[in-house]
Amino acid sequence: MIRVASLLLLMIGLYGLLSTRNVIKMIISINIMELGVNIFIVSIGFVTNGVAPILTSQVNSSLSNFVDPLPQALVLTSIVIGLGITALGLAFARKLYKKYGTYDLAKIGGMKDE
């Protein structure tokens, strides 16, 4: 069920991108999409009543079935990339605001769509 939820999150992100003109809202919807995909990635590795892939005194490699560690590694990278893009996006948004005085792309587009 978690997979359906994550994909719906992705859809909400898409809806956000389609409907808004405001740049900050766009960056937020991108984050929602990233979030959706990340959850989906983790859900791919989910194993029913699996154990976190960390060896402890009670748990060693052959005893129990672990949750798939690879998606978790990938999701970590994907989160960090999402962070990078959001940081950059907000920086562009600030510069946009400083230059045009508004976050609304429609208004900027109208001014001089060079």
Added chain:
Amino acid sequence: MTLITVLITLLTLAAVTYLLSLVNSKLGAYFTIVTSLATIVMLFLIKDSIGQSYSLSFFTFKLTTVGWYFSMVMVTVYFTTAFLNPFWIKKMIYPAAYNLFFLVSLIGTIGMFFARDFITLFICWETVVWTSTFIIQMGKSRKSSYVYYVVSAIGSMVTLFAMMLVYQVSGTLEISTAFSALSGQPVLALIVFFTFILAGLSKIGIFPFHVWLPMAHGSAPHTFSPVLSGGLVKMGAFIAYLSVTAFAAYEVFANTFTIMGIPAPLYIIMVLGAISIVVGTVMAIRQDDAKKLLAYSSVANGGYILIGILLYDQIAFAGGMLHLISHALASATAFITIAIVAYRTGTTKMSELGGMIHRMPVTYTVYLIAIISMAGIPPMGGFVSKWLILQGLADRGLLFLAAAAFFGSIGSFMYVFRPLSAVFLGQLAPKYEKIKEANIMMQIPMYLLTIATLLVGVFPNVVLRVIADIQLEAGIQEIVLVGNTIVVSNGVLDALRVFIVFGYGFLIALVIFILRRKSRRVTLMDTYTSAEFIHTPELLHYSSNFYAPFERLTKKPYPVLNLYEKVSIKIKEIGHMAESLFSSSKPAITIFWIIIVFAIFFLGGVL
């Protein structure tokens, strides 16, 4: 002295000319004359090694008589026009580039005529196209060189498609053997025929593709128009020759239905040729600019050449080939004379000129002989080739083509006479009082061309013997030449005897004229004006809208150029639609398109 050494020496000479003209452009221009002369000499040297084939990296060449004949026609035009270069080079914006492109286009044409495989043919063809595009732009208008490039690009791209198709079917790129694979499939043969010949049609300037001719010839630099209309038009004839010989040699159209005894596809192209004769003549009659008029005359004569070559039999084919050289000489001379008039007076508009004969008698006589040949009047070369074509048509009973041919030849009297009377005869405007005759350097080409036209006219058998060899090479029955007479199934012509009798008649008239009393010399202004005294020469010179009644008849014909403009506007609209649809500054639209693409592809994939 192999063909390869000829081409290489020419390329080195072209490079030397380029370097020379960087130093001093006039010197470079003179060097173009030397190079084209060298080409003629070399062509004669390699005449005896016809039949051999050579190769140079991925170019392969084969020396054929027809290639030699076409190159001779081309080089004579280049050589005689080169004499004009030194006088115009100062006006060019890029003189060095002009000299280089002038020679490179010459080399390109020679390479093309001796090409053995499709790729060499195509490469030389394109080199000539883009070099001449950059020369034409040095003339009056950029639009005309743009239209010139587009129309030839249409032709060459479609021909490239045909070449690749044939290469795919036959497995070999060699022109002479590649078409053999087509004898099997009739449908494929049709496609290949119409696509392959398209480049030829676009270059000769046949009806739907004649749009660039008046623009390019009209506005090209004066010293390149003769080459354009005299020479480069003949490249198209070469492609027509290639396609006809190949298709006939392998009886590709053996079982396609025939119209009036001619395979249907050939007949369709010939009808196009006939239409272009009529269109060329009607449009030529209406022109005010002398160069545009001569350009339309090239369209009309291109039609004759195409019909001649496509008939591909003993008589008309020889007529077509002979018309090639007679038209080349005549139109080159005409353009050179008009160029000299423009050099002296600065304009080629007939309404602004008049009475040049009083200041430039030599140019006048040369022009007179040129137009006699262009109109196809007996003592000159034009008549012999038109006579052959008409006899050929009569022999095969092609009524409609003949009708167009008659209209073309009679019509040519009209449009040929118009520049004669408007530019040379009639009143001399005071502002042209002090212009001088063309200087010696310019007169040399005129004399050469006139003598050549006379020779072709009076002793046609000299050229016809070469054409007979071509007919043998092409595998058709060669024309019968007895001494100086041409014997055809339905007629005999002895051009020399016609000339002698014409001289005899002229002698009698001269004698009568001299016996009578000497007449009093009177100025041109002293004319019978039924009591209405006009003192300004311009008013007394009738040169604008010369054939008003005829022009009223053929009300403004639909300019074919609009067709091309409509297409380009359509392309621009689609481009604009694509641009506004797909790349707008708002990201939402692109994301919308991503979703649409995903949905379509998924549904497409699943169903």
Added chain:
Amino acid sequence: MTVMNFVYGFIVLLAAFIFQTALTGVNRKVTARIQKRYGPRWYQQFLDIFKALRKGSITHGWVFDFGVIMALGGIMATVIFIPVAGFEAFPNMDNVFVISYLLAVGMLGMAMSAAGSGNPWASIGVSRALTNMVAYDVPLMIVIFTLIFAFDTASVSEIAAMQQGMGVLGWNAVRMPLGGIVAFIALFGMLGKKPFDSFIAPAEIASGPMVEYGGKHLGFMFILHELMTFIEVSLILSLFFGGGSSILVYAIKYAILYTLVNIISQVMPRFKIDQAVKFFYRVPLVFAIIQGLVVIFLGWGVSVWF
């Protein structure tokens, strides 16, 4: 190509000139009769020509003279080539295209000298003459083309020979009726007779191209006109009306044909030049093409009476 040919040529030339000028004189009397007057003596035409030749005239430069000489020279050469009742000065040189295009040399010479005279009316006359030529020549050429295809020869004397022997039935005008009509109408255009004479009619702007000619040049023009008439009438006669088996028969048929044309033209109005072109490109052109198709596809008219 011996000297004899040239002598014969000169004889043909002289005979043609005398015969035609006399005939013109007679026809001037016939025209007068139609207009209810007596008309001048039959040899009046000779007197006019020789009087003009004796008179001194003005010249507008060497083109003016050269053009006239070239015109007359060209026409004389054409006359020499005309086969008269089987007799040719130069054997098998009587190709139809050679004759019709040599005619054009004459026209060109005259046009050149007229335009060279500097008088705008002359140029206008010339442009009309050339337009008129385009008008009548295309239908005529198509019919001649059909003849060449039918008889598979382009020499006038051979075509004339093929029409001998069957009397009137043999004439091409009968075998190819539409062609005959077109040829007859075209003859009017060629001769510049009434319906198509806007380019040389005296009433038009000072008689068109001839406006600047006087004295010697005018004389040349008269000779030129006579010889051209001879060429044109004899051409149509040999091609369509069976030519003459003997010179006498040829002369009679020639006279009848010329007089007939002259009489018809008296009652005709005068076309404007573009009306002439419009006229020729409607009915005659269609007739010519139909005749051509009939001959090429159905083959009628080649053998005598289908």
Added chain:
Amino acid sequence: MNNPVLLIVIPLLLAFLSVIIKKAGKWLLLVGLLFNTALAFFITTGETIIGGFAPPYGINLVVDQFTLVGVILINTLMLITIVVSFDLVGKYSIVLLTALAGINGMLLTGDLFNLFVFMEITVIAAYILSAQAKKYHHTITYLVIGSVGSVLYLLGIILLYNLTGSLNMADVAAKLPLLTTKELLVPVLLIFIGIGVEVKLMPVSGWVKGVYSNANRLIAPLFASVIAGTALFVFGKLFVSVLPVSDTLTLLMLIMSVMTFVFGEFAAFNQKRVKNILLYSSIGQAGLVTALFISGLVYAAVILLISNVISKLIMFTIAGAFTEKYETDDYESLNGVFVHNKFTGIAFTIAALSMAGIPLLIGFYAKLNILIGFFQAQNYVLPAIILLMAIVEGAYIIKLLLALWAPGKEGQVSEKSFAVEKKQLLSVKNTIICLIVALVIIAGGVLIDITEKVVTDGQPLLGDQSPSFTISQSKGGE
């Protein structure tokens, strides 16, 4: 020592160092570029493992002949672009070094997720570089579309992982045939759209106009030739050797890329500004290259890619110089600009004519190979379209060249006096470099045997056996 990993690691090292040694940034960039280009020539085909663990578990760098050509081409191009516009680098040297690492990573990596990471590096570097033109709304559009594309690409990889259990390209390629086409449809489609955004396929390339048309003399060629070239190489590797595509999907993808080709050329025909013409033409050419990759003609695609990338390098540099010196690149108002800068004009003309496919240039050699390839595959419709588009392309290129070379209005003989006022477009050093690159275009077209040996070195590219146009062929086997 010629380990391909260094191609990625050394630029990264220099980037981190240049943060510490603040002022030496530009020279470190140059060192990095020189090192990379030098090393690129010494790399041999083969596979290098990273971190000591064999492919399906660890990450490896795969260098086959196709990638080798890509690495050499892209590194030399980046070197030329930076050297030509070295004065404009300014404070972007670190970003450029990282971009260099990212690009080499994209070309070399043999792992799908690793490709995603390096693509992100390159794309983020591209966002920063595109912000140089101060048109932030275009950069944001690019960022939004780019991130949507990368999200879809990531989703695609994960689905593939779920089906095949591994991320390594060779391993995935081996396991894919076992799966049904229905299962495979969506991941391949997602990856196609994800890469498509970067490769500039028409419906998804909304960002291109905004970013390219405002880029300056350094950034424009960087985008058009370096980054675009890398994206096309990656697209080729993915869709020829890794992802098998069902024939219905191939047809749809073919339609999309041909649509891009046609609309790109038509839009270019409709433009007034030089840069807009060039950007739409590069979209069109990208469409054609993808069409070639999808239909398996890899050699023709590579040659076309090389010719297109080199021509775009010269033309965008000079177009950038137009805006720099004349403030406008509308070719009507730049009438006769080459009158004063002849050699720059010659370089521009050679590049333009090669794009139009004029013989004896590499563009024509590419066109020949494309035609022969398609005809070999009995496909007659596409060559017809390509040739028609060649006419349209020839038309707008000649119109552009005529406007730039011949000053003066219609009906006037063009003279030097009508030309735009005299300004020097490129410094002498840059003009010489442009001419040398133009020489490569000519050499590529004339010495076609050497070109073929250099590019394929004998082995078929990505297993494509289709014949190419060789000298012996044209002699008709005589």
Added chain:
Amino acid sequence: MKKIFIGIFVIAFSVVFLLAISNSVDLFTYNDSLSSDSVSNGYINKNVTKNQSEVIFNETTDAETGSANIVTSIIVNYRSFDTLGEVTVLFLSAIGVSLLFGSTGKLAERKKSGFILRTAARIIFPMLLVTGTYLFTHGHLTPGGGFPGGAMIAASFLLLYLADEKFVTAIEKIKLVEGSAGTLYVLIGITGLVTGGYFLANFIPTGTVGQLISSGIIPLIYVLIGLKVGAEITSVVSRYLQEEVTS
């Protein structure tokens, strides 16, 4: 009005999208054990190169990676190239932000923060710092690692910004830390290449699984990553704050 259309459109698309994804992955049921051919079995049993029978906590010595936390072993050992790339992404965005906002903006005064915040900050700051360092030093044993640790450190600096209005970080020094950490990371990789023959190869013996000083270069790299990520995010945050002030 337009929003409704977009809403309907997106809903329709999401149905199609779910249908599409369900084609290649089972949306509702989860597999009860790791699929055999998946790559992860290798990671769990650490038998990619060695044929390790079983990994027991505190007993198996010099295993392939020696890291108890298998996810960390993937991140730093098996797929270490990804992490290098990822660190570059962060590095790049930090550089981008600094390029955009220019280097030094003058600091306008900020409003004095509330008393509770000021005192609490002084207590919480060291705790945050300690947990942060703990996270990235114990990356190979417990969940978390360089990235969350770095984020924690950055959070602590943000806290100081909020609490003390005159506080400003020395951006130059932070950049130095960031640069050197990155360089060291790459140098470790290169030494791995020189000694172990593969870039980023583990050239230090991995010791026994579960010990603090075990699994070769992992702790080293995680420390470097922790410092680098902390420095980068702090510099990004401080750029924003400085930019904020001078606008």
